[in-house]
Amino acid sequence: MPDEPDAPDFEVPVGLFQDLEDLKAQVARLSAQVQELSDGTDAADGGIPADDESAAGDEGGGGEEEEEAQFPPFILLLDSPQYDDELRALIEWVEGVLVPGYLxxxxxxxxxxxxxxxxSVAIARLHACWLAWQELTDPATCGYTGPSAWHRDHLDPCLRELRHSSGPFAGCTKGEHQIGHRMPGIVPSAWRQIAED
Incomplete structure (x- = not known):
């Protein structure tokens, strides 16, 4: 039995192990996606996965509704009562996570x-930030770097725009709320002339 070679004498940086774990998570996620795509889709049937096809026959298109529920649409595209439910959940997140932790x-x-x-501008921006938070704080979808990307790419720009002195809260002062300050002024005269013609 030959002698085993000596192990190299150097220290491995801790960050390297974290990078490897991130890569493993990404590979696992991509492998699962490839498996889903290769298992369920049949080009001869028009690209409808076999599971969805049977569900569509049984439930009258239930597969599409399930997909919509899995990926919530942008809040400004919703009508009541979905809008009210989404706004209620957004308020809970902003007041429970964002305000005490970041403001x-x-x-x-x-x-x-x-x-x-x-x-409405605050609702739109905060909802987009919340959707990103839901995705980027799940290690199964984004590894361990998701929260860092969320702070850099979503939270910081969102708060910068909202809290800027010319942002949507420009007319609001401590204890005083003013909603009408962001409404557009009079329509330019060129537009009025076109409308009158």
């Missing part, structure tokens, strides 16, 4: 409105 005391340079849910 400092409002100031002239970093505004915040306690009635933020009455500002």
């Amino acid at each position: 400092a005391e409002p100031s002239a340079d970093a505004r915040w409105c306690h009635l933020w849910f009455e500002h």
